[in-house]
Amino acid sequence: MFTADFGCLQFIDNSFTLTSIILDQIGVVFVPSAAFINHSCTPNAVVVFPEGGEGAGSTAGKEWVKVIAIKPIEPGEEILTSYIDSAGTRQERRNELVKRYKFVCDCQACQSESNDQQVDPREALKCPKCTNWFSIGPKRPNAPDSCNISSPAFEMSSPGGSRPDAGPSSSKRAVRKEIACPHCGFSRLIDVEGQRSAIKKSGKALDPAKEPAKAAYYAEKAMEWFQSKLSPFTFGPGFYPILDLRRMRMASYLMRSQKSNLSQATSDVQQILTGVHEVYGVGHPSSVVTRSVIAQVYGYMCASTVDAETKPTNARQIKLELQLFENLRANQAAALDEARIGFGAVHGGGRLGRSIARSIELTEREIIALRSLLQSSAT
Structure with missing residues (x-):
């Protein structure tokens, strides 16, 4: 949080990191009602800005801050958010919480080392x-x-x-x-x-x-x-x-954005997804952003047929392009599903979710065009 760099340590308590739709840090924001929520390194809710934190300073800024449930919460169950990035080790998380918030975390994730089976x-x-x-x-x-x-x-x-x-x-x-x-x-x-x-x-x-x-x-x-x-x-x-x-x-x-580089990036995809889901859980904003980046990687590997002056005619080439776009659509759909969890279904997954939805529409156009070309090449 940038305020600590200027010694404004009083800003740390009861404040939240103001972020863009892709979780880039912008500043800090005070949300008194959300500040009453207790911490867990395995939260069932998140404090987010579905429309991006850039407008949080406006008159309607408080409406941009949302507490979103990312897991089922039973009646009477406590709502918990994470005050810090939970990707660090147990000791790092505890040290940061003691330093910034003056308490020792005793949540399930911080107790798990005592269970040899976990x-x-x-x-x-x-x-x-x-x-x-x-x-x-x-x-x-x-x-x-x-x-x-x-x-x-x-x-x-x-x-x-x-x-x-x-x-x-x-x-x-x-x-x-x-x-x-x-x-x-x-x-x-x-x-x-x-x-x-x-x-x-x-x-x-x-x-x-x-x-x-x-x-x-x-x-x-x-x-x-x-x-x-x-x-x-x-x-x-x-x-x-x-x-x-x-x-x-x-x-x-x-x-x-070079295809040779992107091919290397795709080799990491499954490891990254598994790691993100294990650490944060499906639907956590960090997972949403990771999913959207993965979709972009696959998107850069696709060549538009709809807007191309010269259309592919070779059936094998068309099938390869179609497979790339279908793979892209699957990754975009998965990203949208998670966005609707992490940034709220009622908000359409926030601004990021709506952007992904528009990208899916463009991908569908490409798939329809390629299927038509494939059918034509077979006749």
Whole structure:
């Protein structure tokens, strides 16, 4: 929240981040009635601006702020929203809530580590020995002491203004802790938190919209580096900060809009969707925006037939184009369904949802045109 940068800490309490329809931060807004809602890292409701926060300063601005249920809420059940981004680890979330709101979170997500059967997607690793998934987190009481070992940490630099490079810096000292599989006991000493911190610090100033090539390169190298440090364990799709890195890479590819880049972006789609749904849940605004970006990726891979001067005549080519547009429509429809959850069905999914609906109409036109061409080519 930008106000903290100016030392206006009093703005933090009982305020909400003012966002655009794609959740870009604009400022802060005070909504006293919504401020009474308690926090959960697994909320059943969200405070959103379905029409975008740009108009929140107007006379009708208060009407732009909505509390939307994103899960079924039974009569008498408490309405809960998340005060922070819930993609971070349990410890990061708790630290942020203590610092900003002066309370220790004890919600279901923050208690889940005590349940060995429940795997937190933000800290899910796959054991190479027994192939079971498990959560890492604070050291268990019977775990061995940490080991102070000199270990390279991820750094990103751009020497001489050339292409950014990512790699180890032996000047860093890391604290390796035992990561042990609770199912079979397989373990390794790994500095997970040190690598997380270094990656977060290195990529903090990167903006895919302004430096797409640099952001894509950084995300790629950061993921490779992180996986090498976690080896032989494998991280899950919602693992922090891998999910954020994948989303950064996809967004940066979209900014460059080259088919070769977009093909690479589509390879991340299923991992991103799985991670977003595991962490945020279907219909959460973060999932809505991710879905809409994915639809845009598929959209850039399609070539308009309706507006083209030269129409395809080869049946094979027409079928390929038709398949691309049908895939696009499926992704657009999924994005619209989630928008109607996250930004409210009564609002048509908000401004973003209505934009997606208009895109679906254009896609339908292309599908009809291609089917007509396919039928003509067969005669």
